[in-house]
Amino acid sequence: MPEIRQNIATKEWVIIATERSKRPHDFKAPERERAEKRAAFVPGCPFCPGNEGMTPDETFRIERGGAWSVRVTPNKFAALNREGERVRRIHGVERSMSGVGVHEVIVETPLHNKTIALLSGGEISDVLAAYRQRYESILADPRIELVIIFKNHGEAAGTSLEHPHSQLIALPIVPSQVRHRLQDALIFSDDYGECVYCRMLREERKDGRRVVAENEHFCAFILYAAASPFHIWVLPKRHAASFGAASDAELKNLADILGRVLRKLYFGLDDPDFNYVIRSAPNGLRNATYFHWYLSIVPRLGKAAGFELGSGMFINPSVPEESADFLRGVKS
C-alpha cells in the first residue's frame, strides 16, 4: 500500500509510491563529464579570473592570498531592477508591483572546474559568509520584503553557466506560498506553543531514521514527507527566523555539514543535478518565534508533470528512510 505523508511544517502532502519505488542506487545520475575533467580556466567564461570586466561591477568580494576567492556581482540579465520606487497598482483584476529588487550572482570559486561539493570547509565558509553579507546588506533596504539565496547545479536544475555559482533574488513582495507557510507555522505555534521546525528537529533527531548528518549547530535529514528522492533539510539547532542571524560559528558548522551532505550526494549518486535554497523569514518577521530558517536541498531526479502542476503535490518513488540509510553509508 502506498502512503500519503504530510509535512507537519509546510502542510504539503506527498505520495510515497512504494509500489513503484526504486532502490536508492537506482537514482544514480547518468554517466557524464565531471566538472574536474574540465579546464580550470575558460577564456570566454564571465566568472573566470581575468574576465571580471564581462560582469557588472562587483558588490562584494572575499580575498585570499591577494586574489578573490568569492565574488558577488549583479546578474547581467537581472529579473528585477535595483533602482526605482516600489509602486503598488490595483486596477480591476490587474494587481501589480513595480519590478524593483536585486538579482545577484555569487561566484563560489575562481576555478572553473570545481564543484561546491569538492570545495574545502574553509572555501564553503567563504561562500556562506558572502551569502550572509549580501543577505543582511540587501535586507537593510526597506523596499525589500524577502531575500532568496539559491543554487542551480547541473542542466536539469536550470544552470546555464558551468562555472560554480549561486544566485540571490530580493523581492519587494512576499510570494503567496511563503505567506501560506508562515500562516501555517503561526497556527502550529498557536496550537502547540512552539516553533514547528524546532519540534520537527527534535523529533527527527530522536527518531534518527531519516538523519543524514549532524554536527554541533545543525542537523541534516531527509524529510518524512520528502517531495522527491533525497529531499533534504538542513536545520539550525538554535531557533532563529532569519538566516542573517547565523553566527560565525554557525556558518562554519553549516559549511561543514553542507559539504558533507553534498559529497554524499556527489559520491553516492554520481554528482546528480540539484538545487538548494535558503528559506528565511521576510523582512518584517526576522525575529518571529514561529518561523525557522533552513537550507533545503532538492536533487533533480524526476520531472514535475500535469499532476504536480494541477495539485501542487508530488509523487515520490523512493522511501525516505531507505534513502537516508543509503546516504549515511556514503563517505563524505
Next chain:
Amino acid sequence: MPEIRQNIATKEWVIIATERSKRPHDFKAPERERAEKRAAFVPGCPFCPGNEGMTPDETFRIERGGAWSVRVTPNKFAALNREGERVRRIHGVERSMSGVGVHEVIVETPLHNKTIALLSGGEISDVLAAYRQRYESILADPRIELVIIFKNHGEAAGTSLEHPHSQLIALPIVPSQVRHRLQDALIFSDDYGECVYCRMLREERKDGRRVVAENEHFCAFILYAAASPFHIWVLPKRHAASFGAASDAELKNLADILGRVLRKLYFGLDDPDFNYVIRSAPNGLRNATYFHWYLSIVPRLGKAAGFELGSGMFINPSVPEESADFLRGVKS
C-alpha cells in the same frame, strides 16, 4: 522596468521579466518528429487496438462504428491503491494517510500517430465525456476528496508513452495548495460578494487584450499573471465549482475551444510540449459559490530552478498581452 503581477484568484505573484523578454515566436519548439509521421499502429504499444490485454481491465469505453474510440483503464503502475480503507495516522511529527485512491489512464484515440490538437471536435467531445463519466463515478466514492484530470504532452511535460492519453488521479486528501486557493477564493467572495473567477472572467472579456478564443459557454485567455509563457485558463461562463456539473452542451463547447486553443499552440509554436489540468472543487465543496472549475494549459517552455523551488513563484520572460495577440493571429 520589469513588472511583478499577482493572480487575483490564486494570489500567486510572477515576475514578468520585460528586460529579458522574448517575442512570441521565439518560443517555437525545436524541430522534431511530429506525431503524424509515426506509424498509426505500433505492435508493442499498450494503448494501440489489439493490445488491450497489455493494460488492466478497462473501467469505461466509448464506441464508434463498432470499435472503441476512447478507452479508460487503471494505470498499470498506479501511484495509489484502489482497494483499502482511508486510515489517518498521527504519530509525533509523522502524519500520514493510507495510499488509497484511483489512478487511471484515458486513451484518447485508437490511432498512435494522432495528437489531441488534431482530433475532430466530436473526438475531443468523446474524450471530455469520458473525463466527466470517470470524474462523477469516482467522486461517488466517499473515500475520495479530490479528482485531478491531466494530460502530459511531450517529454518536457513528463510523458513516458507516445500514444495520446490523459490521466486521472483521485486523492483521499486535499493538497495544501488546493486548500489555500479555496481559502483565498472564499476570502475574496466574503470581501466582494462574488466568485473571484466569475469576476476575472468578466474583466478579461471586457478588456479583451489577453483573450485567445471564446464561444458560447467558454472563454480562453492568457493569464494577466501568467506563470510561464502562454499559460492559459479556459473558464466556463456559467458558475459551477465542479467539472462534473458541465452539461452536454458545455462539454461540446469545451471540446471546440480546447481544440482551437491547442491548434493555435500546435501551429503557432510548432507543437510545444504542454500539460493541461482540470481544476475542480473537492468532494465536499461541489456546490461552492466561491470556487469555479476551469482547465489550465501550461506549455513547457522553460525550466523551474532554485528560485521557483524556493519561493513558489515564477519568472516569465514573455508579456501576456503580446502572447495573446500572437495566438489570436494563428489559424485554428
